[in-house]
Amino acid sequence: MKDNILLSKIVANSSITCWAQAYSTLNLYVVISLEKESSEESIASYGKIILEKIQREFFALEEKNLKNVKSAVTKTVEGINADTSYSIVLATIINNTLYIVTAGEGAVALKRKGKIGIVAQGSKMQILSFSGNLENSDILIIETHGFFKKIPHARLSELTDNLRTLEISENLAPIIHGGSIGNEAAIVLEYQKTTSFETRQDSLESESFQKTSPEVQLRKIAFPKISFPKINIQSLEKIFRLAVFKRKTVIVTAIVVLSLLFIVGIAFERTKQEQKKNAVFLESVLSPAQNKYNDGVALLNVNKNLAEDNLQSAKQLLEASKAKFKEGSVESQKIEGLLLQINEKLNGIRTTSVKDQKLVFDVKSSSKIKQIEQINIKGGDLSIIDSNANLIIASKDDGKIGKEIALDAENSKKITGDDNYIFVLTDSTVHRIDRQNKTDKKIIDLTGNSGYGGMDTFLGNVYVLNNKTVEKYTDPNFKQSSYLINEVSLDNPVSLSIDGSVWILEASGKIRKFTKGAEETFSIMGLTKKIGKNSIIYTDIDFGSIYVLDKDNQAIISIDKKGQYQNQWDLRSMGKINSFCVDEKNKKIFVSTTTQVFSFSF
Structure with a gap:
């Protein structure tokens, strides 16, 4: 277990030309002060930049020994402007060893067993290093030059006599804040060695019990001399x-x-x-x-x-x-x-903000579509459908409409495509639209069936997901067969996408992979939040990843095809997203609300 560190900080208020800070995180303790002659640039802002650089250099070290820590401070100081004077003291504790590096003037005082002394003191324009072992209940006072100058060693000894960490700070703070210059800062740190504990079981001590029975004492009764009736001996025996x-x-x-x-x-x-x-x-x-x-x-x-x-x-x-x-x-x-x-x-x-967001399409530019149901870019162009089976084929670069088609169908749900055709799934049919001549043909009749949750195409064949299985319709006659083999049972499937293998997303957030109808082992690794019930899966044959639009959480998640979580994009700033598609080659994702289509880079 880690050693316990009790600490408190004392920092003077900054001035126009002086700034100081006391900083601690993990096992890093830093006091720093900067002074400038002019006040053209904010000294406080500049100081924070230097402090952040110290943190970066320190935490980038693979091995935190005295030499490497000194090197980190040296790299930081090299970047400080020539017109800025500095006092930096960095301390870190590795096991029970204290490492100290000073840049410029500054000091570290050690109080041990009631006695106090200076164990490290810096020099102007020099970077010095010190190290030593700490003992239990040691108290360190890590001081900038301004602090050390205001409360010299002799006075510090008097002010800390017989006091603990918090009491020392309470004693020193009024002196520092009284007429401060702005370059005074200190960390008061108490080191407490944590002892290891052993698991102890209390022994069970059984109480001894003595089995006792109550004593029955019969009182002697004096009977008057009177005559008694005859007593039934059998009755007396029963009573006894x-x-x-x-x-x-x-x-x-x-x-x-x-x-x-x-x-x-x-x-x-x-x-x-x-x-x-x-x-x-x-x-x-x-x-x-x-x-x-x-x-x-x-x-x-x-x-x-x-x-x-x-x-x-x-x-x-x-x-x-x-x-x-x-x-x-x-x-x-x-x-x-x-x-x-x-x-x-x-x-x-792991959440990435959307960048390079661009409005690609707005329903205001269409005479037919008033509300977007789904979008797709497989095959090249941006295809958009509404719930009334109206289809728009537009440029995915600027959203310029190339063709608007009213399909002879109702309640369109899904859209996909390849280089030659666009496919639209409705309640009772699958339509195929020829990209070249823009003609519409009903190729599959689904009348009497229901519960279709997804559709995709591969090599001209159409795969339709219902609530029990995947139906395969083979080009050119689109004869139906069952794709899945070995009596596979699906649990509330909601979306499907194909890259040669068939990927099925279930409402539970589970993703299942099938190749030639047989299920392959697949599990997601590294995902910290469960995929929502209302989600869409998307991939293609030349993709390196699969993508999921989690509509419940308004995020797009990318997972490589081995199941390793990669990234996710937060969509909440874009409105309520209801559909998406991915152009992995050109590193673009397209998303839609009910009225607009946007793209962003990744």
């Missing part, structure tokens, strides 16, 4: 036997009650032990995972690759352990809660 039976019943009941208490006590103690085991195990999983998550979040604006590595490590740790806890238990809920946060951050890292 009843008394003995009751006495035995009391004893047995007491034994049973005590036995039950003993068993319940053991069960309770075992449950208590199990809870302790779970708590210890949860801590051994949750704590490092939380640390990895925190590290990843801290790196998001510095190095996204490192941030993703940390988040993925946290995710793998949690997923490997969550099966060991009962579903719905407190421990399981804690793990699921952290997993949700991790997945949200991973999803944010």
Whole structure:
């Protein structure tokens, strides 16, 4: 487990020509101050640039030793303007070793066992390095030159006497803020070595129980001397036997009650032990995972690759352990809660904003289509249909309409195409439109059937997806046959696309791959958010990836054909997207709302 670091920061207010900052993240601690003679450029903005460069140089290091850390600071300082004076002190703790690099004047004071001394002090225009081992409860004060100058060593010793981290900051802050120049900053850091813990099980001490029976004492009764009627001996015998039976019943009941208490006590103690085991195990999983998550979040604006590595490590740790806890238990809920946060951050890292957005088509330019149902670019041109079986063939570059065709059909749903034809699926038919002469022909009659969710074409054949199977219609007569073999069962399929293999997307978000009718093993790896129910899949024979329009989450997801998640584009700024198609060769994606078609580059 990581060592604990307690810290607080003291930073003076910036002035027009002076700026200071105290920064910490992960195991990086930096104090920095900059001073300029003129104020033409914002000193604060420039300071943030230098601080960000320090972070980039530091976290880019594969091995963080003293030599490499010094090199990172040197590269940063080389970029500082000649008219700017600087004081930089960088510290990092690897295991229990403290590395310090100073650029310009600055200092680090160490308080150990009640005594304080300067362990590192920089020199003007020089880059110096220091290292040493830390001990438990050591307190470091990392200071810019302005801070060190305002509170010299002798006075610092008095102000920190018998005080802990927060108390030291509270004692020093008023002095720094009183008449500050703007170049004063410090980090007060307390190092606490974390000791490893062992899993301990409390021993179960069984209480000894003594089996006791109540004593029955008969009172002596003095009877008056009177005559008695004759006593029935058999009745007295019954009464005696009843008394003995009751006495035995009391004893047995007491034994049973005590036995039950003993068993319940053991069960309770075992449950208590199990809870302790779970708590210890949860801590051994949750704590490092939380640390990895925190590290990843801290790196998001510095190095996204490192941030993703940390988040993925946290995710793998949690997923490997969550099966060991009962579903719905407190421990399981804690793990699921952290997993949700991790997945949200991973999803944010991998989401790409839309760039080079361009309006290609608007229904205002059409005399027939008022509401877009679906779009397609397979075969070259941009094809657009509405729900009333109106078709537009337009340029995918500028949306200029080449032909508008009213099909002899109703309720058009899907559109696809190849180099020679455009195919349109309606409620009861499939139409084929010749690209050259723009003639429309009904080639497949689907009357009496329902539940069609997708259609695509390959080598002139048409493949139609219904809620149970894939129907194949073979050119030229379009005779129907079943494409799937081996009695495959589909679970609520919603979309289909073909690249030689048939890719089927189910409402659950599962993608299934079939080649020559037989299912191949395929699973998605690295996707952090489940694909929504209302989605469309898209690919082609010369594509390297498959693409999914997740209409529920308003995103397009790309996955390579081995199942590895690649990227996704956030579409929320473009309106409610209902259809899409991809030109992978020219790196363009086309999307449509009910009234417009847009393209963007990727």
